[in-house]
Amino acid sequence: EKVELQKLVDEPSKTMDGVTVELAANIGTPDDLSGVKSNGAEAIGLYRTEFLYMGRNELPTEEEQYEAYSEVLKEMDGKPVVVRTLDIGGDKELPYLDLPNEMNPFLGFRAIRMTLDNQELFRTQLRALLRASQHGDLKIMFPMIATIDEFNRAKALLIEEKDKLVEEGEKVKEDIEVGIMIEIPSAAIIADQFAEVVDFFSIGTNDLIQYTMAADRMNESVSYLYQPYHPALLRLIKMVIDAAHKEGKWAGMCGEMAGDAHAIPLLLGLGLDEFSMSASSVLKARKQISGLKKTDMERLAARAVECKDTDEVLALVEEYVGRV
Ligand code: PEP
Ligand code: MG
Numbered sequence: 630e631k632v633e634l635q636k637l638v639d640e641p642s643k644t645m646d647g648v649t650v651e652l653a654a655n656i657g658t659p660d661d662l663s664g665v666k667s668n669g670a671e672a673i674g675l676y677r678t679e680f681l682y683m684g685r686n687e688l689p690t691e692e693e694q695y696e697a698y699s700e701v702l703k704e705m706d707g708k709p710v711v712v713r714t715l716d717i718g719g720d721k722e723l724p725y726l727d728l729p730n731e732m733n734p735f736l737g738f739r740a741i742r743m744t745l746d747n748q749e750l751f752r753t754q755l756r757a758l759l760r761a762s763q764h765g766d767l768k769i770m771f772p773m774i775a776t777i778d779e780f781n782r783a784k785a786l787l788i789e790e791k792d793k794l795v796e797e798g799e800k801v802k803e804d805i806e807v808g809i810m811i812e813i814p815s816a817a818i819i820a821d822q823f824a825e826v827v828d829f830f831s832i833g834t835n836d837l838i839q840y841t842m843a844a845d846r847m848n849e850s851v852s853y854l855y856q857p858y859h860p861a862l863l864r865l866i867k868m869v870i871d872a873a874h875k876e877g878k879w880a881g882m883c884g885e886m887a888g889d890a891h892a893i894p895l896l897l898g899l900g901l902d903e904f905s906m907s908a909s910s911v912l913k914a915r916k917q918i919s920g921l922k923k924t925d926m927e928r929l930a931a932r933a934v935e936c937k938d939t940d941e942v943l944a945l946v947e948e949y950v951g952r953v
Contacts, residue, residue, distance in 0.1 A: 634912040638669035642915045644897065648923040652914055653709070653905040655883055659700045664908040669915070672709040674831065674905020675770075675883035676701060678754070679717050686725055688750060694757035702765030709766045711831065711883075711905075713810065714754055714783075716740040716772040720847060735836075735845060740773035745782055755790045762802035770831055774809040774816050777823060784826075810883070812836035817865040820872035830873050831905070832866060834884025841865060857886045858942040863895060863934050870900045881905055890953045891946055893917055898930030925949060 642652045653674030654665045658681075665673065681689045681697055689697075702710050717723050718739025726747075731737040744751040758769055771783045784807055794801050811817050812833030820830065834857060839846040841862055844854035856862070866882075873880035881903030886892045888906025893914060896904065904914060929949040936942045946953065 634916060637912050637915045637919075638667075640669070640915065640919075642671065642918055644918055644921050644923045644926075646922045646924055650897065650901070650918065651709075651881070651903040652911050652918075653711075653881070653883075653903055654908040654911060655905055656701070656908075659697055659704070661908065662701065662704045665705075668908040668911045670908055670911045672711070672903070672905075673701065673705060674709075674711050674881055674887075674903055676710060676712045677716065678713060679715055679721055682715060682717060682723055683721065688725070688753070691753045691757045691760075694754060695760050698758055698761035698767070699764045702761055702767055705765055707766055709768060711768045711770050711808070711881075712758060713770045713772050714741070714751070714758075715744050718743050735839065741771050741779055741783060742773065745779065745786075748786065751783075752786060752790055755787050756794065759787070759791050759794055759801045759805075760799055762805050763800045767802065768806040768808060768829065770808045770810060770829075772810045772833070773812060773836070774823075775813045776815065777819070777826065780809055780823070780826060810836075811869050812840065812884075814841050814865065817869050820869045821875065824872040824876035824878055827878065829878055830869055830880045831903075832869055832880065832882040832884060834862070834866075834882060834886040837865065837884065838862060838886075856939045857889065857892055858895065858933075858939045858946075860934055860936045860938070860942060863899070863930070863942070866896070866901075867899050867930070867934055870902075873902075874900060879903060888914055890914075890917055891943065894921055894926050894946055894950050895930050895933055895942070897921060897923060898926030898928070898933075900927075921950065 643649050651671050653672035654670035655675040657677045719735045774780050806828035808827050808829035810833040811830050842854040844851040870880040879902040883905040887904040888910035933942045
């Protein structure tokens with residue numbers, strides 16, 4: 630089976646009826662790039678930059694970050710690279726930052742909430758990204774966005790830093806796409822309004838599921854509620870994809886769900902444009918997609934969002950694509 634999958638490394642990701650989607654990989658460090666290539670990922674859909682900040686005693690400098698981002702962009706040789714700005718807090722701590730101890734860290738001071746409040750730290754990362762942009766197809770993504778105001782404030786800082794760099798004579802790519810993660814229900818619910826101001830969405834289901842079901846993604850005793858195929862989730866995902874398309878924007882997914890064989894038929898049917906997963910899942914996903922018809926999956930998805938629970942959805946998936 631491995632040999633058979635390996636043949637798909639340089640193939641496009643295309644359904645039986647000729648619809649192409651993008652299969653991308655999630656990475657944490659430049660060291661992950663070899664896996665990205667050997668598994669034939671067409672892009673980086675999520676570069677989790679927090680690893681640059683973790684396991685050390687001080688913030689990474691602009692230069693260190695510039696090196697890391699540039700390396701990834703160069704290695705990807707013009708293929709899209711979505712870099713997510715620092716997503717710390719919640720389950721991920723930084724001892725040297727002295728973040729508050731919180732009763733509900735997952736509902737607390739994390740990601741964009743923290744970086745908007747620590748502007749020097751945020752501006753340094755944005756500058757490193759902007760300078761690296763000349764080396765490839767960089768897209769910048771903000772995590773944990775709940776309101777349009779947060780996006781506007783983050784984007785304004787990005788534009789300020791860009792203008793400064795240009796004034797200093799630095800080369801910065803002109804048309805960098807700027808998007809957001811959809812991992813908070815409020816953002817999904819007003820996705821139509823976000824779609825007017827962002828360039829793309831990437832749905833972060835790892836968090837979107839926990840916030841939609843109000844079930845901590847690390848808590849075993851409520852893990853029964855952590856249901857990726859629940860119709861409530863599927864409806865939110867549909868809203869996000871439809872909103873993006875209505876404004877001519879693209880919608881991707883970088884949560885675990887994007888590489889899940891039960892979810893892929895549903896996501897294809899809902900119209901997802903980009904699937905970003907661990908590199909080791911890419912070839913399997915490409916093979917699965919090559920055996921599906923988009924038109925059939927659209928019918929499956931239309932029925933799935935009307936289901937009443939996860940079991941009904943899974944039974945429907947089986948009816949359309951057989952046992953996964
Ligand atoms: C997500 O929430 O789905 C996601 C991709 O981000 P992380 O897993 O890093 O929180
Ligand atoms: Mg997340």
